[in-house]
Amino acid sequence: MANEQSNSANPNVDLKYRRKKNAEEMKHQVVTFVLMIFFTVISFIAVAMEDFSHWFIKPVILLLAVIQVVFQLYYFMHMKNKGHGTIALFLFSGLAVGLITVLTFLTIVWL
Amino acid sequence: MHADEKFTDATWPAAPEKATLEGKNKYLGFWLFLGGETVLFASLFATYLALKDKVPNGEAALAKDLFELPLTFVATMLLLTSSLTSVYAMYHMKNNHFKQMQAWLVLTIALGFAFLALEIYEFNHYVHEFHHTFTSSAFGSAFYTLVGFHGGHVAFGLMWFISLMVRNARRGLNLYNAPKFYIASLYWHFIDVVWVFIFTVVYLMGMVG
Amino acid sequence: MSTYANKKGFGATIWDYLTTVDHKKIAILYLISGGLFFVIGGLEAMFIRIQLAIPNNDFVSAGFYNEILTMHGTTMIFLAAMPLVFAVMNAVVPLQIGARDVAFPFLNSLGFWLFFFGGVFLNLSWFLGGAPDAGWTSYASLSMHSAGHGIDFYVLGLQLSGFGTLIAGINFLVTIINMRTPGMTYMRMPLFTWSTFVVSALILFAFPPLTVGLVLMMFDRMFGANFFDVAAGGNTIIWEHLFWIFGHPEVYILILPAFGIFSEIFATFSRKRLFGYSSMVFATVLIGFLGFMVWAHHMFTTGLGPIANAIFAVATMAIAVPTGIKIFNWIFTMWGGSVKFTVPMLYAVAFIPSFTMGGVTGIMNASAPADYQFHDSYFVVAHFHYVIVGGVVLGLLAGITFYWPKMFGTMLNEKLGQITFWTFLIGFHLTFFIQHFLGLMGMPRRVFTFLDNQGLNTGNMISTVGAFLMAIGVLVMVINIIITSFKNEKVGNDPWGDGRTIEWAIPSPPPFYNFKQLPLVRGLDAYWVEKMEGKKEMTPAEPLGDIHMPNSSFLPVTIAFGLFVAAFGALYHMDDKSWTLPIIIVGLLITFGSMLIRSVKDDHGYHIHKEDLMDDKDKGGKA
Amino acid sequence: MKKRLHKWRLFALLGIVGLVLSGCGEPFLSALKPAGDVAQSQFDLLILSTLIMVLVIIVVLILFVVVLLRFRRKKGDETIPKQIEGSHKLEIIWTVIPILLLIVLAVPTVVTTFDLADTKAMDKKDKDGKTKDALVVNVRANLYWWEFEYPDLGIVTSQDLVVPTDQKVYFNLTASDVKHSFWIPAAGGKMDTNTDGVNKFYLQFDSKKAEDSNNLFYGKCAELCGPSHALMDFKVVPKAKSDFEAWAKDMKSVKEPVVEGDAAKQGEAVFNKSCIGCHAVTPNDSRPEAARQAPNLATFGERQKIAGVLDHTEANLKNWIKDPEKYKPGNTMTGTYGELSDSDIDALAAYLLQLKVEEK
Ligand code: HEA
Ligand code: HEA
Ligand code: CUA
Numbered sequence A: 001m002a003n004e005q006s007n008s009a010n011p012n013v014d015l016k017y018r019r020k021k022n023a024e025e026m027k028h029q030v031v032t033f034v035l036m037i038f039f040t041v042i043s044f045i046a047v048a049m050e051d052f053s054h055w056f057i058k059p060v061i062l063l064l065a066v067i068q069v070v071f072q073l074y075y076f077m078h079m080k081n082k083g084h085g086t087i088a089l090f091l092f093s094g095l096a097v098g099l100i101t102v103l104t105f106l107t108i109v110w111l
Numbered sequence B: 001m002h003a004d005e006k007f008t009d010a011t012w013p014a015a016p017e018k019a020t021l022e023g024k025n026k027y028l029g030f031w032l033f034l035g036g037e038t039v040l041f042a043s044l045f046a047t048y049l050a051l052k053d054k055v056p057n058g059e060a061a062l063a064k065d066l067f068e069l070p071l072t073f074v075a076t077m078l079l080l081t082s083s084l085t086s087v088y089a090m091y092h093m094k095n096n097h098f099k100q101m102q103a104w105l106v107l108t109i110a111l112g113f114a115f116l117a118l119e120i121y122e123f124n125h126y127v128h129e130f131h132h133t134f135t136s137s138a139f140g141s142a143f144y145t146l147v148g149f150h151g152g153h154v155a156f157g158l159m160w161f162i163s164l165m166v167r168n169a170r171r172g173l174n175l176y177n178a179p180k181f182y183i184a185s186l187y188w189h190f191i192d193v194v195w196v197f198i199f200t201v202v203y204l205m206g207m208v209g
Numbered sequence C: 001m002s003t004y005a006n007k008k009g010f011g012a013t014i015w016d017y018l019t020t021v022d023h024k025k026i027a028i029l030y031l032i033s034g035g036l037f038f039v040i041g042g043l044e045a046m047f048i049r050i051q052l053a054i055p056n057n058d059f060v061s062a063g064f065y066n067e068i069l070t071m072h073g074t075t076m077i078f079l080a081a082m083p084l085v086f087a088v089m090n091a092v093v094p095l096q097i098g099a100r101d102v103a104f105p106f107l108n109s110l111g112f113w114l115f116f117f118g119g120v121f122l123n124l125s126w127f128l129g130g131a132p133d134a135g136w137t138s139y140a141s142l143s144m145h146s147a148g149h150g151i152d153f154y155v156l157g158l159q160l161s162g163f164g165t166l167i168a169g170i171n172f173l174v175t176i177i178n179m180r181t182p183g184m185t186y187m188r189m190p191l192f193t194w195s196t197f198v199v200s201a202l203i204l205f206a207f208p209p210l211t212v213g214l215v216l217m218m219f220d221r222m223f224g225a226n227f228f229d230v231a232a233g234g235n236t237i238i239w240e241h242l243f244w245i246f247g248h249p250e251v252y253i254l255i256l257p258a259f260g261i262f263s264e265i266f267a268t269f270s271r272k273r274l275f276g277y278s279s280m281v282f283a284t285v286l287i288g289f290l291g292f293m294v295w296a297h298h299m300f301t302t303g304l305g306p307i308a309n310a311i312f313a314v315a316t317m318a319i320a321v322p323t324g325i326k327i328f329n330w331i332f333t334m335w336g337g338s339v340k341f342t343v344p345m346l347y348a349v350a351f352i353p354s355f356t357m358g359g360v361t362g363i364m365n366a367s368a369p370a371d372y373q374f375h376d377s378y379f380v381v382a383h384f385h386y387v388i389v390g391g392v393v394l395g396l397l398a399g400i401t402f403y404w405p406k407m408f409g410t411m412l413n414e415k416l417g418q419i420t421f422w423t424f425l426i427g428f429h430l431t432f433f434i435q436h437f438l439g440l441m442g443m444p445r446r447v448f449t450f451l452d453n454q455g456l457n458t459g460n461m462i463s464t465v466g467a468f469l470m471a472i473g474v475l476v477m478v479i480n481i482i483i484t485s486f487k488n489e490k491v492g493n494d495p496w497g498d499g500r501t502i503e504w505a506i507p508s509p510p511p512f513y514n515f516k517q518l519p520l521v522r523g524l525d526a527y528w529v530e531k532m533e534g535k536k537e538m539t540p541a542e543p544l545g546d547i548h549m550p551n552s553s554f555l556p557v558t559i560a561f562g563l564f565v566a567a568f569g570a571l572y573h574m575d576d577k578s579w580t581l582p583i584i585i586v587g588l589l590i591t592f593g594s595m596l597i598r599s600v601k602d603d604h605g606y607h608i609h610k611e612d613l614m615d616d617k618d619k620g621g622k623a
Numbered sequence D: 001m002k003k004r005l006h007k008w009r010l011f012a013l014l015g016i017v018g019l020v021l022s023g024c025g026e027p028f029l030s031a032l033k034p035a036g037d038v039a040q041s042q043f044d045l046l047i048l049s050t051l052i053m054v055l056v057i058i059v060v061l062i063l064f065v066v067v068l069l070r071f072r073r074k075k076g077d078e079t080i081p082k083q084i085e086g087s088h089k090l091e092i093i094w095t096v097i098p099i100l101l102l103i104v105l106a107v108p109t110v111v112t113t114f115d116l117a118d119t120k121a122m123d124k125k126d127k128d129g130k131t132k133d134a135l136v137v138n139v140r141a142n143l144y145w146w147e148f149e150y151p152d153l154g155i156v157t158s159q160d161l162v163v164p165t166d167q168k169v170y171f172n173l174t175a176s177d178v179k180h181s182f183w184i185p186a187a188g189g190k191m192d193t194n195t196d197g198v199n200k201f202y203l204q205f206d207s208k209k210a211e212d213s214n215n216l217f218y219g220k221c222a223e224l225c226g227p228s229h230a231l232m233d234f235k236v237v238p239k240a241k242s243d244f245e246a247w248a249k250d251m252k253s254v255k256e257p258v259v260e261g262d263a264a265k266q267g268e269a270v271f272n273k274s275c276i277g278c279h280a281v282t283p284n285d286s287r288p289e290a291a292r293q294a295p296n297l298a299t300f301g302e303r304q305k306i307a308g309v310l311d312h313t314e315a316n317l318k319n320w321i322k323d324p325e326k327y328k329p330g331n332t333m334t335g336t337y338g339e340l341s342d343s344d345i346d347a348l349a350a351y352l353l354q355l356k357v358e359e360k
């Protein structure tokens, strides 16, 4: 991460390559987006149907939410790219602290 | 290298948001801040889950009385789409296309405002139809605090985008403001991430019971 | 305090400090205000001890005692220990990693001013109708019940200074991750930098829960919410959890920097590299990590049930292992070394047995069923003063003495330093050792008085005598500082003679741009490495070039001040006063206006030119 | 020389442990003089952990002293010590040994935690809804006073907790205003009384130990609860099982307080006018909790203390009625019953001191 050199010797070749790569990445982003919308719709439909047991529905929609968030983080927010190790470490530590908090509040708040 | 130096497409770096030390610092610092925000929202979620449907008496509104799928669905679509439009904006930022970037940002902002308007309508609806207010029950306090905190983040994000766009409308992209646009869009994605959990945990799971 | 600052008038110096973004000056600001709050908190402690010297004393009234007690704890933790820790971090960390400044100099200043206004706000409560009186933990049922505005001052004051702390944490993280000089790999970082790194991470994750807790309390008290109102479905245990999820990491936020300081001191004055450097780093990280798993050990008697209690008890005990690793590594750093007993080293040496005693009573507390007896008794008071005073305060005294020459270019007097050391140390053990027994003999904490004939008289008297000894020690230290500042005998780069890390390679105090050329780090204890090769200076890692510097700014003060103003509005909002809303709005306008100015006005800083640097032959050193 | 120093330190430390072992403090108050199984098991943990900790401290101290004596820098000594990186062997030693020591402490800790939380006996009800074979006391903590209700016996009392010895006594703990904590140091650790719900635990009082402390233990509030937190004391009166049953019978049989003498009669009248709204004078107070706003005074004449802290004398009683604020700042009785004349107060005192159940 220290010294990412962004410009190569021949800017024009480089530029074309970069444009292509950016466009490709944008395509991935759109696919990601479509998937996210798809998951969202599934979640809503599952709830709207009203004939699943909530033991089944709750884990499923939570799982879909987690997948969506992973998409957001790794694609939209570029965590899949190189040089995000430190960031991932801190974000996941934050998530871990958050999860323990939620777990606590679901279990030992009401005496 | 001066930060506000003008660039051509060819000299514009591949990762303009991280091309200067200042940019790199901002970028990392902002991510760390988001790590902290994660804990902040987790605490609010935890509080909400602990107080969900905890009300003083039988007349107070509960989660399953309140929420309606269509409204939440529309709001969700608006916000998710705004995430995509801001990705487009950053795509153009990386290509040094200032005009297109601004255009996509305008769209993002519009979607954000629409979302916010829906939320205000929704709160208003709960207050008037169900007498479900901030002070009516612990559930009410927790609900409005969690969802309101998110709404506040949306509002702040909108102000941020607007002031960035207005400030830089005339001078275009450079290495001084590219990181600013970039982290504003990171913020916007984070808001979206939080919303994914809100619509799942608060609304959908609230309706399931 | 570079040359040109000395030539300026008084007003200009004040303005300089109000607008500075230089980490070395901000360190001095933190030092002064933290020191001031330490004396205030110490005076409160003296009131506590005087009141408890004899049974049925009426030196202070019951309600007033609770205010003093609350303010003592709150002031000491948030307004004395934390800022003093930040003072040392600001003074040292950028130098230790060879950075020009911290990553966000502007935010650094903002962090300080937020803390400062928060602290002032909290202490204004004394004059505006009464201080908070529900303990520094401010448990929800009592703090909801408490009349007057004391608790509101607590909530808003801590909220303000909490933001400042969070900002400082992020700042240090980015600085350490991004701005290390060439060659300074993670595993070559001095231990103080490592502990700053871990502590900043703890701040990043521990302060948000506190923020949320304070927001909930603010909403309940000021805006009619029901989070803690049981009748409306609320739950007070939420506060306990949120507070301790923050509160336990907080105690490691205090102690880890002290550990870092001691690591530097042991190595320096034993003339030996730190024994087991990598396991020290590992232990630091592990303590930080475990620090988030154990908070419920403060709630053993709350009624969480045996499963939760057992899990948290065992998790808590685990922390003894990494801490023990550190203790033994320090001892073995000295082993085989050439130990010189300077004042900082005296503190470091005294720290080992003192802290160990505090730590092991912590493990005793962790044994849940036994803690049913210890909890909320003076045993706990003894435990935490042993770790805090015997760890954190000794660490700060050591660190401040150790780095005094680097910060101010002059050495504190050794003789007076020794007097402070001995009176403080003896006083400390006298005050708090006996409190273990008071607790076991049935004395609850937070009592404004105790009855006669319960067997508690002698112990309390001894404790009070000890406190007076400590006060004498602190007084001598103040005198020492005053004398030294007047004499102002200048010293060179490495006044202790045994400096190992690169901050000792540049003048004391350093010029405002720190290193003229970033130094090349060629190993752990980089300056020592160079010294052993017979060199006096670091090898530069870059040719001499222009140095980019940030501009000073007054905006941090106005941003923080705006929130300070708004806080008053929020505070009196519950009284249905008509002027509160305008005040809130005006305050927020000041803040957001300043933020807008900041973001709209480009601030590219300025450059010091190469030519000027060449003329400037180490001017900071001789000034 | 070195050896002597070690010995000296060892003795000093043993002395300290000895102090702990022998127990100091007053038997009616000190956790170091356990007066029942619960306190005993906690005391055992205390001793076990103290021994481990003293061991740790001794090891640290020995190394410490050796270092300080052997490795001081002599004046003018400029030798550079060998720069040692570390030692895996040593590091493993001081990782493993503490872990072993902690296991020694952790196992009994976990076992005792579960033992002390075992309140299953409270759930076994007979067909009338009464607890089958356990004595249950509902403890309700209020701003600066304690109420003890024996649900299966139909008795309510305040300030003085009466318990049978040599059997487990189970407690339901709650608070009506802010959080308090119920602590009888000699009988066992504390448990919080929350406003949110009910906590359960049990204690046990040993008859022999009770005698050592003149059949009286001190109880304390151990959670900051306001200005008079320090004064929120209560007393525990342990009685042999038969005596306890006799006491319970006496308590149940009280219908109306019977007092003698003009002064007392007059006091009764004043009391019924000004005080009865809050204070009940019979132990079978069937009003709901929320209506029971003040200590039940049925046994006031037999109390150990007035309001938990004042000595039980007529003068103190009058002072209390005249100005409770002076003795317990922030209490909820202050200013609720208008002005009373001195003669009213004398009469009230005469009346109150005759409120007895046993010593008739
Ligand atoms: C700097 C501050 C600091 C530090 C470092 C610690 C360190 C520890 N603390 Fe402490 N603690 C406080 C500050 C601190 N504490 C405060 C302020 C409170 C009270 C808050 C309030 O209620 O107001 C408190 C309260 C507190 C409680 C709650 C008591 C109660 O209220 O009932 C507990 C319970 O487990 C506890 C445990 C521990 C433990 C296990 C450690 C461990 O980290 C200690 C580890 C160190 C050692 C063990 C010594 C060295 C190790 C060796 C030499 C190796 C060998 C050792 C063994 C095998 C045992 N602490
Ligand atoms: C960093 C943390 C810290 C520090 C350093 C201290 C330091 C001291 N503390 Fe404190 N203490 C707490 C944190 C700290 N404390 C906390 C968190 C609580 C719990 C609060 C609660 O329950 O809510 C507590 C509670 C507490 C109690 C328990 C009160 C109670 O439960 O009723 C007592 C009682 O003895 C006490 C005493 C002392 C003493 C004698 C010192 C001494 O070490 C102080 C020494 C310093 C001085 C004596 C400075 C005086 C200086 C002068 C006199 C100089 C003269 C002036 C000029 C030159 C202008 N403290
Ligand atoms: Cu009740 Cu303290």
Ligand SMILES: [Cu+2]
Pocket (backbone or CB within 6 Å): C247, C248, C251, C294, C295, C297, C298
């Ligand atoms: Cu803790």
